[in-house]
Amino acid sequence: MPNMNPKKNPMPTQAPEVRAHNFSEVALGYDEAAALDEALRCLNCKNMPCVSACPVNIRIPEFIAKIKEGDFEGAYQIIHTTSSLPAVCGRVCPQETQCESKCVRGIKGEPVGIGRLERFVADWHNAHTDTVPAVPESNGHKVAVVGSGPSGLTCAGDLAKAGYKVTVFEALHTAGGVLVYGIPEFRLPKSIVAKEVDNLRAMGVDVETNIIIGKTLTVDELFEMGYEAVFIGSGAGLPNFMGIPGESLKGVYSANEFLTRSNLMKAYKEDPVTPIMKGGNVAVVGGGNVAMDAARTALRLGAEHVYIVYRRSMAELPARKEEVEHAEEEGIEFLVLNNPVEILGYHNPDDRRDPKNGFVTGMKCIRMELGEPDARGRRRPIPVPDSEFVLDVDTVIMSIGTSPNPLIKSTTKGLDVNSHGGIIVEETTGATTKEGVYAGGDAVTGAATVISAMGAGKTAAKAIDEYLKNK
Amino acid sequence: MYKIIHKKPLNLTVTMMDIEAPLVARKAQPGQFIILRVDAEGERIPLTVAGYDRESGTVRIIFQIVGATTACLNQKEEGDYIEDFAGPLGTPTKLDGLKKVCIVGGGVGCAIALPIAQALHAQGCDVTSIIGFRSKDLLILEDEFKAASGRLYVMTDDGSYGREGNVCVPLNELFAAGETFDEVITIGPLIMMKFVVAATRPTGIPCTVSMNPIMIDGTGMCGGCRLTLHDADGKTVTKFACVDGPDFDGYAVDFDEAMSRGAMYRDFERHAYEKTCNLFHKEVK
Numbered sequence: 001m002p003n004m005n006p007k008k009n010p011m012p013t014q015a016p017e018v019r020a021h022n023f024s025e026v027a028l029g030y031d032e033a034a035a036l037d038e039a040l041r042c043l044n045c046k047n048m049p050c051v052s053a054c055p056v057n058i059r060i061p062e063f064i065a066k067i068k069e070g071d072f073e074g075a076y077q078i079i080h081t082t083s084s085l086p087a088v089c090g091r092v093c094p095q096e097t098q099c100e101s102k103c104v105r106g107i108k109g110e111p112v113g114i115g116r117l118e119r120f121v122a123d124w125h126n127a128h129t130d131t132v133p134a135v136p137e138s139n140g141h142k143v144a145v146v147g148s149g150p151s152g153l154t155c156a157g158d159l160a161k162a163g164y165k166v167t168v169f170e171a172l173h174t175a176g177g178v179l180v181y182g183i184p185e186f187r188l189p190k191s192i193v194a195k196e197v198d199n200l201r202a203m204g205v206d207v208e209t210n211i212i213i214g215k216t217l218t219v220d221e222l223f224e225m226g227y228e229a230v231f232i233g234s235g236a237g238l239p240n241f242m243g244i245p246g247e248s249l250k251g252v253y254s255a256n257e258f259l260t261r262s263n264l265m266k267a268y269k270e271d272p273v274t275p276i277m278k279g280g281n282v283a284v285v286g287g288g289n290v291a292m293d294a295a296r297t298a299l300r301l302g303a304e305h306v307y308i309v310y311r312r313s314m315a316e317l318p319a320r321k322e323e324v325e326h327a328e329e330e331g332i333e334f335l336v337l338n339n340p341v342e343i344l345g346y347h348n349p350d351d352r353r354d355p356k357n358g359f360v361t362g363m364k365c366i367r368m369e370l371g372e373p374d375a376r377g378r379r380r381p382i383p384v385p386d387s388e389f390v391l392d393v394d395t396v397i398m399s400i401g402t403s404p405n406p407l408i409k410s411t412t413k414g415l416d417v418n419s420h421g422g423i424i425v426e427e428t429t430g431a432t433t434k435e436g437v438y439a440g441g442d443a444v445t446g447a448a449t450v451i452s453a454m455g456a457g458k459t460a461a462k463a464i465d466e467y468l469k470n471k
Numbered sequence: 472m473y474k475i476i477h478k479k480p481l482n483l484t485v486t487m488m489d490i491e492a493p494l495v496a497r498k499a500q501p502g503q504f505i506i507l508r509v510d511a512e513g514e515r516i517p518l519t520v521a522g523y524d525r526e527s528g529t530v531r532i533i534f535q536i537v538g539a540t541t542a543c544l545n546q547k548e549e550g551d552y553i554e555d556f557a558g559p560l561g562t563p564t565k566l567d568g569l570k571k572v573c574i575v576g577g578g579v580g581c582a583i584a585l586p587i588a589q590a591l592h593a594q595g596c597d598v599t600s601i602i603g604f605r606s607k608d609l610l611i612l613e614d615e616f617k618a619a620s621g622r623l624y625v626m627t628d629d630g631s632y633g634r635e636g637n638v639c640v641p642l643n644e645l646f647a648a649g650e651t652f653d654e655v656i657t658i659g660p661l662i663m664m665k666f667v668v669a670a671t672r673p674t675g676i677p678c679t680v681s682m683n684p685i686m687i688d689g690t691g692m693c694g695g696c697r698l699t700l701h702d703a704d705g706k707t708v709t710k711f712a713c714v715d716g717p718d719f720d721g722y723a724v725d726f727d728e729a730m731s732r733g734a735m736y737r738d739f740e741r742h743a744y745e746k747t748c749n750l751f752h753k754e755v756k
Contacts (some may be wrong), residue, residue, distance in 0.1 A: 003562035111682040171690045173508055173515070173555040179694075210557035212690055216494050238711060246729050247709070248699050257693035265514060265687065273514040273539065275739040355738075379724070392590035405691045405713060 003040035006109025007429065011116055016329040020299055023185045023268050026326060027091070030113075032072075035120040036321035040403035041105060050114060055455030056083050056154075057285055059413045060099060062247035069119060076125040079118060084157030084200070085150065085454065087126060087192045090119025092183060093451045112233030126195060130363075132202040141468050144227040146213045146408070149177020150440030150450045151233035153200060155456030158205040162465050167227070168205060171212040174264065175233055178442075181264040182256070182290065182299050186232055190263075201235030214407030219415070219437060228471070229436045229464045233457060236442035240287070241398055251277055251405045255286070255294040255399035258410065269300050270284060280394030281305040283363050284339055287317040290447070292324065292397035295332045306332050308448070311339040311368050313380040338365045339381065341388065343396055362390045381401035401447050412437075421448055430460030431467075475508075475558040476529050480550045481611040485535050486545050487578055493528030495558045501586040502564030502681065502718055504688040505530065506653060508555040509543045512717070515541050516687045519583040519658075519717065525542045530556070533582030533611070535751045540742035546751060560689050561717045563658065564679070566590055566640035572596040572643070573652045574620070575638050575667050577659025578604060580699035583681060585612050585619070592619040600624070601641050603663070607632035638663060639670045652676050657721065682712045684733060689713045723756040724745070 012028040013019070019026050042064040045114035050060045059078050066075035079086045095101075095115035103111030136292060140425040141164050145156045148170040155164045174180050176193040210216060213234070222230050239254030241247050249294025253261075258276070265274035282298040284291050287310035299306045308327070310317060313336050317324055328334065343360040350355035351434065370379035404421035414434040416424045423432055423439040428436040442448055477489040495505060504519045513731030522531035536545050546653070547553060564587050572591055576584035582603045600620040604610050605628045619622050624641040638659075651674070657667040658681040661725050671678040684696040696712040700723040710716065 171557065172688060173557070183687075210555050211494065212557060212560065215560055215690075216498065216558065235692075238691050238714070239711060241694070241697075243709075246734060248697065250732060254694035257687060257695045258695050260687050266512075273512060273743065275736040302623075358734075407691060447637075 001038075002039060002043055002246075005041065006223070008036045008041075008280075008446065011113070013326075016326075016331070020188065020330040023347065025189055025301055026186050026382060027195045029123055030116055030120040032444055035067055035069070035117060037269065038113050039064045042068075043104055045104050045427065050099040050103065050112075053102040054099045055451050056458050057117070058082050062115060064112070064114075065122060067121065072121055072124040073129060074254060075121045076129075082458075084154050084162055085196050085456070086118055087122035088150070088179060088452055088453070090115055090117075090122050090186060091188050091192075092449075094449055096321060096335065096382045098451065108305050111387055133199055134205045135165050135202070136161055138204075140229045141165065142167070142424050143229045143464060143468075144169065144222045144229045145233065146219075147171075147177055147233040147235055147441070147443070148175035148197070148207060148452065149233055149235050150179060151439060151453035151460075152231065154203050154454040155197065155231045155233060155440070155461045156457075157200055157203070158461035159464060160200065160205050161206070162461070164465075164468075166205045168200075168207045169211045169213050169217070170207060170209045171234075172208050172264065174304060175207045177233075181260045182293070183297070184259065184263055184293050185268070185452075186296070186300065187293065195277070212407065214409075219408065219412040219434075223436065226470055229438065231430075231457070231460050231464065232432070232437065232439040232443055233441045234443045236406060236447045237421075238400035238403050240401045240403060242275055242340060242400065244340060244342055246345055246360070247398070249343055249345040250358050251394055252343055252396045252398065253277075253465060254396050255284070255290045257296060258397050259290070260293050262301070268297070268301060276301065277395045278302045278357040279304065281307070281392055281393055282395040283307045283340075283355060283393045283396065284397045284399055285307050285309050286399030286401075287312070287336075288339070288399065288401075288447075289319045289323055291397075292319045292332075294325050294397045296327055296330060298397065299330055299332060303395075307393070308332060308334045308335045308336075309340060309363070309365060309391070313370060314336055316378060334454035335366045335391070337364070337370070337381070339383065340365050340396075344390065360394055360396055363393050363396055364388055364390050389471040404443060404446070405437050410441075420446060428459070429463035430456055433454050433462060436467070472552040472554065475529075475547055475549055475551050475553065478547070481533065482609050484537075484609065485533060485582075485609075485611055487531060487533045487582075488544075488547075489524070489529040489531050490553065491528060492530050492556045492558075495530050495556065496523045496528045499523040499559040500563035501566070501590050503559035503561045504543055504689070504717060505532070505556060505558030505745065506560065506686070507544075507553055507557075509540060509547070510554050512733065514540055515555075515681065515687055515689070516655075517560070517689055517713075518639050519681065519683065520586065521582040522586050528552075530558075533579060535579040537744070538740050539747040541690075542744060542747045542751065547574060549585070558562065559691070560713060562715070564681075564718050568593065569596050569653045571599075571652050573599045573601065573642070573655045575655060575656075575659070575663075576602045577638055577656040577663040578609065579611070580659030580663075580681070580696055581616070583613055584656070587616055587656060587658075588616060588619040597621050599645070601626065601638045603627070603638035603659070604632075605629065612689065637666070639666050642670050645672070646674055654679060657681075661726055662727055664721065665726040668724075668726070672722060679718050680721040680724060681725065682717045682719055684712050684730065685731060685735065699728050701725060
C-alpha cells in the first residue's frame with residue numbers, strides 16, 4: 001500500500017544555530033527507515049511525468065521501486081545508467097522545478113522527495129560498495145573534454161561507457177570545476193566530488209589538471225594530437241560587476257573570488273595559506289544560488305551580520321527555495337527591494353599611510369519598488385526617489401552573474417559565439433559551428449544549474465558517439 | 472608534478488629556477504605568466520615567465536623571497552618537484568615592428584624585462600636598458616642585459632654600484648637630450664612604474680607597464696586581479712590582468728588603486744611569512 005501522507009519525510013539537518021558556525025554538511029540525509037517510508041509515497045505512475053522533467057531522464061519510479069524492495073544497490077544501478085553524478089545531483093539539483101514539479105503527489109500535497117531519495121541511494125552505494133566500475137571495452141577512438149565541471153564529467157562518463165578513450169583537461173589544480181571551487185563544502189562535500197572523479201578514472205578516463213585549453217593547448221592542437229572530437233564545457237567566466245563607484249576598494253569581492261578562496265583554496269580552515277576577509281558585516285549583492293552560497297559562507301567565516309541585497313522582492317529571488325529557507329534559518333538578513341549605488345571606503349585625509357585607507361566602510365543603497373512587468377514577465381524594479389541610505393558593511397560580495405571566458409573563443413577559428421559571448425550550439429546535439437566540436441553547460445548558456453549542464457554533457461556525448469560512428 | 476631542473480640563487484633574496492614543463496615551454500612568450508603551487512596544500516601564485524627553452528622543455532622563473540609561498544619554493548632544490556605549474560597565461564608583450572625601445576626594469580622586475588629585451592634585440596631592435604636596484608647586493612642579470620642592449624644604465628638607490636639614484640634619472644636625461652623611442656616598456660614595483668609613466672607622459676611615447684596584481688585562478692574566473700583604467704576620453708573601464716594583461720597602457724592604469732589593492736592582505740602575508748621562516752629555522756636547528 002502506498003504511503004498517503006501528504007507531506008514529505010523531513011530532511012534531517014544540523015540545527016541552524018550550530019551549522020551557522022561550521023562547514024559540515026547542512027542536510028544529513030535520510031536513514032533507511034525514512035527512505036523506505038518516502039519511497040512508499042511514490043504511486044509508480046504509468047506515464048512517469050517526473051522522468052520527462054529530469055534533464056538526464058533518470059528512471060525515477062524504477063529506482064524508487066527498488067528502494068521499496070530494500071534493494072538499494074539495485075536502485076543505484078538504475079540511476080547510474082543515466083546519471084554519472086547521483087550523489088552530486090541529489091544534493092544540488094533544483095528538484096522543485098524539475099522532477100518533483102511534475103510529481104502527481106504534488107497536486108494534493110507535497111511531491112515525493114525524489115532528490116532526497118536519489119541522495120540516499122548514492123550515499124548508500126558510496127558507503128557500502130567499493131567495487132570500482134569496470135573499464136568498458138575500448139572502441140579505439142579518442143575524445144577530448146575541456147573542463148571537469150558537471151557537463152564535462154557527464155560527457156566524459158557517458159563516452160567512456162560507450163568505449164571511447166577520454167581525456168579531460170582541467171585548468172585548475174583540482175578536478176570538479178564549479179563543484180569544487182564554487183559550491184561550498186556545507187552543501188556539497190568535496191570528498192563526494194573526488195569520489196565521482198575517481199570513478200571516472202577507474203573507467204579509464206584520464207584527467208589532466210593544470211592545462212588551460214586556449215592557452216597551454218588549443219582546440220586545433222587537440223585534433224592534431226589525435227582526438228577525433230572535442231567537447232567544451234569550460235563553464236562561465238569573468239565575474240560581472242555593477243559599474244558603480246567603489247568596486248575596487250579592498251573588501252569588495254566577486255562571488256567567484258570569495259567562494260574560490262574559501263572552497264578551492266580552503267581559506268575557511270584554521271590557519272589557511274590563502275587569505276580571506278572574515279568577520280564584520282557583509283553585504284552580498286544578488287539573489288541567486290551563488291549569492292546564497294556566498295552569504296552562508298561569510299556567516300560561517302564569522303560575520304556578525306550578513307545581508308542579501310536584492311533589487312526585486314522575495315518572490316523574485318532566483319535562488320532555490322530550500323537555499324533561501326536555509327539561509328533565513330541561519331540568520332541571513334534579506335534586504336530586498338534595495339539596490340547598491342556606491343561602495344564607500346575609508347580615507348584618512350591626514351595620513352596617506354593609514355592602513356585602514358581604501359577598505360570598505362559601507363554601501364550606499366537606494367530603495368526600489370516593483371513596476372510594470374518586463375519582456376520576461378518579471379516586474380521591473382524602479383528606484384524610489386530620495387530613499388538612499390548607507391548600510392554599515394566591511395565586505396561586499398558581488399554575485400550578479402558572469403560573462404563567458406574569452407580564452408577558447410579567441411584561439412579557435414570557426415567557433416562562433418553569440419552577442420553575449422556564449423558558444424553557439426545546435427540545441428539537440430550540442431554541435432558548435434566547428435566540425436567535431438561540441439559544447440555545453442555555462443559556456444553555452446551563461447550561468448545556469450549543475451543538472452542542466454549535465455544534461456548538455458549527456459546530449460553532446462550521444463551526438464559525439466553518432467558523429468564518430470558515421471565518420 | 473613538475474621537476475626543478477636547475478636552481479641558482481641570484482642574490483640573497485632572489486632565486487632562479489628552471490622548471491620542467493614542456494607544454495608551457497612550447498608556448499611561452501615574453502610577458503606571459505604562469506601559476507604555481509609549491510605543494511598540495513599551498514596557495515596559487517602567479518609568476519611572470521623569465522625565460523624558456525623549447526627544446527629542453529623548461530620554463531625559467533625568477534622570484535624574490537617575499538612571502539610564505541616564495542620562502543617554501545626557495546626551500547626546494549634541484550631534482551625536487553613542485554605540485555602545480557600551469558600556463559602560459561596572459562597575453563604576450565607586443566613587440567612586432569618595434570625598432571627602438573627603452574626597457575626600464577626595477578628589482579626582480581628585471582627578470583621579466585630581460586626576455587623582452589632579448590626578444591627585441593634578436594629582432595634587430597635598438598634596445599636601451601635602464602635597470603635599478605636598492606643596492607649592489609640586490610643586483611641581478613647585469614651581464615645578460617649588457618648582451619641584449621645597445622646601451623645599459625645600472626642604477627642603485629644607495630650608489631653602492633653603478634650610478635646613484637632611481638631609474639627615472641637616466642630616463643629623464645635621455646628625454647632631455649631629445650632622445651626618442653618607439654616605446655618605453657617598464658616592469659618593476661608599482662611605485663617605480665608610476666614614476667616611469669609620469670616621466671614618459673610629456674614625451675607622448677607609448678609606455679607599457681606589466682601589472683602583477685593578486686590573483687587566484689589566473690584564467691579569467693575570479694576577478695581578483697581587476698584594474699581600473701582611465702582612457703584618454705576620460706572613460707573608466709575595469710580590466711582583468713589575467714586575460715586582458717598583464718601588459719597595459721601605462722597612461723591609463725590607476726596606479727594608486729592598484730597599490731592599495733596589492734596591500735589588501737599585508738598583515739596576513741607578513742604573519743604567514745614569519746611563521747614559515749620560524750618553521751624553517753626550527754628545522755635547521
